[in-house]
Amino acid sequence: xxxxxxxxxxxxxxxxxxxxxxxxxxxxxxxxxxxxxxxxxxxxxxxxxxxxxxxxxxxxxxxxxxxxxxxxxxxxxxxxxxxxxxxxxxxxxxxxxxxxxxxxxxxxxxxxxxxxxxxxxxxxxxxxxxxxxxxxxxxxxxxxxxxxxxxxxxxxxxxxxxxxxxxxxxxxxxxxxxxxxxxxxxxxxxxxxxxxxxxxxxxxxxxxxxxxxxxxxxxxxxxxxxxxxxxxxxxxxxxxxxxxxxxxxxxxxxxxxxxxxxxxxxxxxxxxxxxxxxxxxxxxxxxxxxxxxxxxxxxxxxxxxxxxxxxxxxxxxxxxxxxxxxxxxxxxxxxxxxxxxxxxxxxxxxxxxxxxxxxxxxxxxxxxxxxxxxxxxxxxxxxxxxxxxxxxxxxxxxxxxxxxxxxxxxxxxxxxxxxxxxxxxxxx
Amino acid sequence: xxxxxxxxxxxxxxxxxxxxxxxxxxxxxxxxxxxxxxxxxxxxxxxxxxxxxxxxxxxxxxxxxxxxxxxxxxxxxxxxxxxxxxxxxxxxxxxxxxxxxxxxxxxxxxxxxxxxxxxxxxxxxxxxxxxxxxxxxxxxxxxxxxxxxxxxxxxxxxxxxxxxxxxxxxxxxxxxxxxxxxxxxxxxxxxxxxxxxxxxxxxxxxxxxxxxxxxxxxxxxxxxxxxxxxxxxxxxxxxxxxxxxxxxxxxxxxxxxxxxxxxxxxxxxxxxxxxxxxxxxxxxxxxxxxxxxxxxxxxxxxxxxxxxxxxxxxxxxxxxxxxxxxxx
Numbered sequence: 155x156x157x158x159x160x161x162x163x164x165x166x167x168x169x170x171x172x173x174x175x176x177x178x179x180x181x182x183x184x185x186x187x188x189x190x191x192x193x194x195x196x197x198x199x200x201x202x203x204x205x206x207x208x209x210x211x212x213x214x215x216x217x218x219x220x221x222x223x224x225x226x227x228x229x230x231x232x233x234x235x236x237x238x239x240x241x242x243x244x245x246x247x248x249x250x251x252x253x254x255x256x257x258x259x260x261x262x263x264x265x266x267x268x269x270x271x272x273x274x275x276x277x278x279x280x281x282x283x284x285x286x287x288x289x290x291x292x293x294x295x296x297x298x299x300x301x302x303x304x305x306x307x308x309x310x311x312x313x314x315x316x317x318x319x320x321x322x323x324x325x326x327x328x329x330x331x332x333x334x335x336x337x338x339x340x341x342x343x344x345x346x347x348x349x350x351x352x353x354x355x356x357x358x359x360x361x362x363x364x365x366x367x368x369x370x371x372x373x374x375x376x377x378x379x380x381x382x383x384x385x386x387x388x389x390x391x392x393x394x395x396x397x398x399x400x401x402x403x404x405x406x407x408x409x410x411x412x413x414x415x416x417x418x419x420x421x422x423x424x425x426x427x428x429x430x431x432x433x434x435x436x437x438x439x440x441x442x443x444x445x446x447x448x449x450x451x452x453x454x455x456x457x458x459x460x461x462x463x464x465x466x467x468x469x470x471x472x473x474x475x476x477x478x479x480x481x482x483x484x485x486x487x488x489x490x491x492x493x494x495x496x497x498x499x500x501x502x503x504x505x506x507x508x509x510x511x512x513x514x515x516x517x518x519x520x521x522x523x524x525x526x527x528x529x530x531x532x533x534x535x536x537x538x539x540x541x542x543x544x545x546x547x548x549x550x551x552x553x554x555x556x557x558x559x560x561x562x563x564x565x566x567x568x569x570x571x572x573x574x575x576x577x578x579x580x581x582x
Numbered sequence: 583x584x585x586x587x588x589x590x591x592x593x594x595x596x597x598x599x600x601x602x603x604x605x606x607x608x609x610x611x612x613x614x615x616x617x618x619x620x621x622x623x624x625x626x627x628x629x630x631x632x633x634x635x636x637x638x639x640x641x642x643x644x645x646x647x648x649x650x651x652x653x654x655x656x657x658x659x660x661x662x663x664x665x666x667x668x669x670x671x672x673x674x675x676x677x678x679x680x681x682x683x684x685x686x687x688x689x690x691x692x693x694x695x696x697x698x699x700x701x702x703x704x705x706x707x708x709x710x711x712x713x714x715x716x717x718x719x720x721x722x723x724x725x726x727x728x729x730x731x732x733x734x735x736x737x738x739x740x741x742x743x744x745x746x747x748x749x750x751x752x753x754x755x756x757x758x759x760x761x762x763x764x765x766x767x768x769x770x771x772x773x774x775x776x777x778x779x780x781x782x783x784x785x786x787x788x789x790x791x792x793x794x795x796x797x798x799x800x801x802x803x804x805x806x807x808x809x810x811x812x813x814x815x816x817x818x819x820x821x822x823x824x825x826x827x828x829x830x831x832x833x834x835x836x837x838x839x840x841x842x843x844x845x846x847x848x849x850x851x852x853x854x855x856x857x858x859x860x861x862x863x864x865x866x867x868x869x870x871x872x873x874x875x876x877x878x879x880x881x882x883x884x885x886x887x888x889x890x891x892x893x894x895x896x897x898x899x900x901x902x903x904x905x906x907x908x909x910x
Binding site: 260264266268326327329333334336337338340341342344345348349351352355465469472476520523527528529530531533534535536537538541542545 | 620621622624681684685688689690691692693694695696698699700701702703704705706707709710713714830831834837838841878880881883884887890891894895898
């Protein structure tokens, strides 16, 4: 087995053949067997396979984008399950972007944020209030709902509003010892939910526990993004942008400052890194990703209510980061995809299957044991096992290696040096 | 407005004391563990919750066997309290052994993550067992100590209204005071208490002075969790209905109490708990009046939380804590 893997690693052409065959086979099987969730998942996991190949990064990106934007929708589009597949894929995209945001806070800066979903809620409500008739209740001017074209502006507004809240929360907390942060953010997540739940009086801003219904779907050049199959592309574009930004941030000056703070606060401070400002920055950037995805979520669900933003959601995102690997972008993507699919597909399928078994009288599973209710148990076990035995996650973060000699010779040859640096960026 | 606030004051104080006593003892668990390991034991709220369930289950089976009527009420209460404390104490020790001890030298972030994992695991485990046995995870215990006692506060000052209390209030208060006094005595006057204080001060030096550090830490977890579990029983008696998710918010508030009193300080935690309970009940009763109906009683959780933020901004070492300086 190991020998074969070695051969495979040496030979790029062989890799190309393997991955091409894999993609073609899974594509055909999904195309023909529409109801097969397994085929859908296998086609998705071709991206993981792609991650392990030794192609250059440009090639990997091109293949990945082709699979996601053409092959996956095409293969899934042949049957009734099309929209539900795309729904899952869209939600996976949203959660990946959120997990990448949390990864900045937890993975890079080492700050445990347990109320991350609060920022998601803030983003969702920011768009939800103005894209329904709700805003008429308290806004002195303007006609609401705003049209779906405002969605694109609200992506930015959601970012900014969430970042402001992140800073407001961070200012008092980040001055004191790190462990308080976890518990304060935990409280903050709960508080935001309570406030949104009760802000229907004296002025009706959030419509309380009833939630906001019929949020305007996004619109671009007169085209409405109503169905998951259309929304999928919106999320895909935003996700690609997010990945790009996160990658660039990680190796920028601020990214290195975050890692330094994570490893040792006092040493980082001694090296001239402003501690509070760096932490606040991590908090704000992480929050802004979450806020942006909140806007997307509100537009996708066309319905916002406080029950979507519980502690369980915050912990779910944390599980994604821990499972994939703190600080590792490919890892977090994998973790988010795994957890979301587990939540949406595997658990519900298992529950249905068990229900059928108990209906036909083969075995009788008590209702309390139904897998759909076991989320907390599963997440708890994942958190404990990974923290104890594999704290670096499934795909551990790699620090770029620099060759001293190469860097020194690169100083005389700037073009090469830049090329090299670029490669390092995308190797992480 | 002030008149109304004063009228309800006796009732608020009584309810606040009951709630504050619960906060105070749960806060003790947080503060003891934090003092010794500098770790926020997230699972402590869940230990409290487990205690509430174990206690209620014991009461239910006592009444199923008919023991509740055949033996004195206080005796069965004592039995249940002791049994629950032992169960939750051992649970706390087990958690420390499995989830915290292997990570004692790991970054703090990792330990916090296992703590959250444990707390989720416990929540679901308790939900699972209750749902399996009862068909519903919300559990109502047998009603005990329901006699109403009326306190004629108006005879003290005519501006007060009379307050009424369930007799369980006295049970909660007396038990809580007994537990706190015993703990204070144990920590300050006994050999093991001295060992605990030594380990909290400097683990390595204490080890050199032939203190068995692992044993002391295990003991700390046992005591903290036993007290937490017993408080769970008191909570179940006082408030009747429990579900597996009560531990989370209550744990959060008890932690606030611990921070308020200066984390690591045992007497501070007791004081912080009582203060927080009183403040919260005051807020729940009077927020709508003071804010002219803008803020309802449902904001009392927000209120407790803003106290935490205030303390962290203005006095992060708490009311009775020492300012700690980090040395390299």
